[in-house]
Amino acid sequence: IRLVSEILESNGSSSMATVCASSLSLMDAGVPIKNPVAGIAMGLVSSGSRFKILTDIAGIEDHYGEMDFKVAGTNNGINAIQLDVKTNGLTYEIIEATLARAREARLVILEKMNAALASPRKDVSQYAPKIKTFKIDPDKIGAVIGPGGKIIRRLTRENNATIDIDDETDTVSVCAYKTEDLERVIKIIVNLTKEIDVGExxxxxxxxxxxxxxxxxxxxxxxxxxxxxxxxxxxxxxxxxxxxxxxxxxxxxxxxxxxxxxxxxxxxxxx
The missing domain is CATH 2.40.50.140 (Nucleic acid-binding proteins)
Incomplete structure (x- = not known):
């Protein structure tokens, strides 16, 4: 599954916001993910041996701070980490403190997400595209495409569907937003690729x-x-x-x- 996140404005970590929003969007679409994932960006300011960990850094804190430590995970643990530092490195003490603070923040965010949507919806969203993949006789691929692509363009236009044919695997993938459009175009393709019999x-x-x-x-x-x-x-x-x-x-x-x-x-x- 491919997710696309469009960032309209940002004063903080757009990637961590994307992690949270993507989890919610998958669950809202009915995708059965095991657990929601949340992300948080942590920052650092230090002077000598003294340091302060910043939680959910804003743009100015990212600019003037010494690190951008992104942590994404579930209630059970960490899924991914991404780190940018402007110093010569981080001590174990700083890393330990950062991960502890990030966990606290992540659990708070997950609690808020859970309040909005606790689990994946049982049914796929009516707005989600329906996709079906099936194989056809390789000798019939030309019948589906038609001369100069005439047939496949017509099927796409008249049925509000997207049709992709992989001639290496003889596989047809059909995508449509409405179930009736999907079923109709699949039926047409099946009829195009089969021999017509008397009595049908x-x-x-x-x-x-x-x-x-x-x-x-x-x-x-x-x-x-x-x-x-x-x-x-x-x-x-x-x-x-x-x-x-x-x-x-x-x-x-x-x-x-x-x-x-x-x-x-x-x-x-x-x-």
């Missing part, structure tokens, strides 16, 4: 009308003919009296000739 039912779009019937696109780039006699159980004199371009209809595959041309039927959908 699709929801297709009428793309063209002719005197003898209507052409219906059942998956992007793949269409079949609904003969006028297969539109209705009753007599249809003019196709245009029943259908128009752009109509979405359920159709059943009733035949595929030796040239791969598909014959469809509306009236046989439920039979």
């Amino acid at each position: 039912v699709f929801e297709g779009k009428i793309t063209r009308l002719a005197n003898f019937g209507a052409f219906c696109e059942i998956v992007p780039g793949k269409q079949g003919l609904i003969h006028v006699s297969e539109i209705s159980d009753t007599f249809v004199k003019d196709v245009r009296d029943v259908l128009k371009e752009g109509d979405m209809v359920k159709v059943k595959v009733v035949g595929i000739d030796n040239q791969g041309r598909i014959n469809l039927s509306i009236k046989q959908v439920d039979s």
Whole structure:
């Protein structure tokens, strides 16, 4: 999981603020992290053997102070440390005091975070993108991409989704914010990469009308003919009296000739 933190202003440690905010955002999104993590930046001013540890340093304290000692961790311990010093080094006494003070501050911050959100939400946020990865027949990758990327661009545009294809692993990754968009585009990709069989039912779009019937696109780039006699159980004199371009209809595959041309039927959908 990749997190992006945008810093709008800063008078202290933006990285430690990011640690805290990232933990909360992950839990808010429903990511099952084991424990929330908080961070604090510690500073130092000294004179000879005397020193003072500064907690949650501001910009001026970072500028004029002698160290920026960042400590991030959970209730159980430390996850990460990052240290910048302007002196020749730190004594064990200073390090021990810094870590002790940092722990006190970290526990206070974690308590505040816990008051806002005690644990990861059980359900993924409705605003979180839904992602699914699956494999396809490598020989069918071209069918999903289409000539010059025409098909994949159309799928992305019409379904509010992002589609990535790894041709080395034959893996497709689909991402969408709405579950219905995700499921719809996955279904289309599956249909694009499988052999169409007689008896299957699709929801297709009428793309063209002719005197003898209507052409219906059942998956992007793949269409079949609904003969006028297969539109209705009753007599249809003019196709245009029943259908128009752009109509979405359920159709059943009733035949595929030796040239791969598909014959469809509306009236046989439920039979």
